[in-house]
Amino acid sequence: MRLRNKPWAKDKIAQYPQYIVPNPEEYKGKWHEAFASDQPLHIEVGTGKGRFITEMAKAHPEINYIGIELFDSVIVAALDRLIEAELPNLKLLNVNAKDLAKFFAKNDVQRVYLNFSDPWPKKRHEKRRLTYKDFLKLYEEIMTDGGEIHFKTDNQGLFEYSLMSFSAYGLLLKFISLDLHNSDFEGNIMTEYEEKFSEKGNRIYRCEVKYQH
Numbered sequence: 001m002r003l004r005n006k007p008w009a010k011d012k013i014a015q016y017p018q019y020i021v022p023n024p025e026e027y028k029g030k031w032h033e034a035f036a037s038d039q040p041l042h043i044e045v046g047t048g049k050g051r052f053i054t055e056m057a058k059a060h061p062e063i064n065y066i067g068i069e070l071f072d073s074v075i076v077a078a079l080d081r082l083i084e085a086e087l088p089n090l091k092l093l094n095v096n097a098k099d100l101a102k103f104f105a106k107n108d109v110q111r112v113y114l115n116f117s118d119p120w121p122k123k124r125h126e127k128r129r130l131t132y133k134d135f136l137k138l139y140e141e142i143m144t145d146g147g148e149i150h151f152k153t154d155n156q157g158l159f160e161y162s163l164m165s166f167s168a169y170g171l172l173l174k175f176i177s178l179d180l181h182n183s184d185f186e187g188n189i190m191t192e193y194e195e196k197f198s199e200k201g202n203r204i205y206r207c208e209v210k211y212q213h
């Protein structure tokens with residue numbers, strides 16, 4: 001079933017401007033004002049129902065987090081988690097990642113998380129993949145020099161494509177696991193999709209890459 005934006009979700013989102021920022025362009029270059037703290041900022045692009053970003057914010061109060069999700073009918077589930085957890089270091093944006101440069105300036109962000117991004121397997125949809133070169137350029141435009149992308153997926157085709165895309169862009173590979181759940185990687189936080197796919201027996205791939213300037 002295709003997820004669409006829903007009026008009931010819009011109404012709910014409008015009630016919580018302290019959690020789902022209604023005017024993110026106003027914080028471009030000054031996100032510390034939105035958080036009232038100058039901590040590093042990590043964002044998750046395609047946050048879905050928000051389990052990963054909420055648990056990360058609980059585990060790392062010294063980092064500020066923003067979860068970015070296109071569909072309001074999905075982000076309301078992340079909003080419910082945030083209302084429950086009342087975390088001062090987490091905010092959500094109901095926007096399209098292709099507009100990231102409208103909301104973030106160079107040096108605003110230290111790290112981008114991509115978890116179980118939609119694979120868009122058809123070649124003609126390559127530009128929609130969140131690891132396509134145009135997105136890598138966009139992340140570079142909003143990150144500090146040496147900023148990192150942490151990426152995980154169960155989709156072997158998307159993982160292989162992304163490794164090639166990272167390499168072609170000149171990103172430095174810092175970490176790779178071809179079977180995350182059978183590795184000694186510590187501190188993994190499961191996303192909703194990760195739980196679903198690993199219960200089916202799918203292998204989880206993970207890598208960390210770094211911009212070199």
Ligand SMILES: C[S@@+](CC[C@H](N)C(=O)[O-])C[C@H]1O[C@@H](n2cnc3c(N)ncnc32)[C@H](O)[C@@H]1O
Nearest residue numbers: 046047048069070096097115116118191192193
């Ligand atoms: C397959 S789901 C994974 C959700 C979550 N990260 C997880 O692992 O459970 C991918 C999510 O990314 C969102 N998404 C895809 N393209 C996006 C874009 N351009 N901007 C914002 N969100 C996007 C989708 O709406 C969807 O909720």
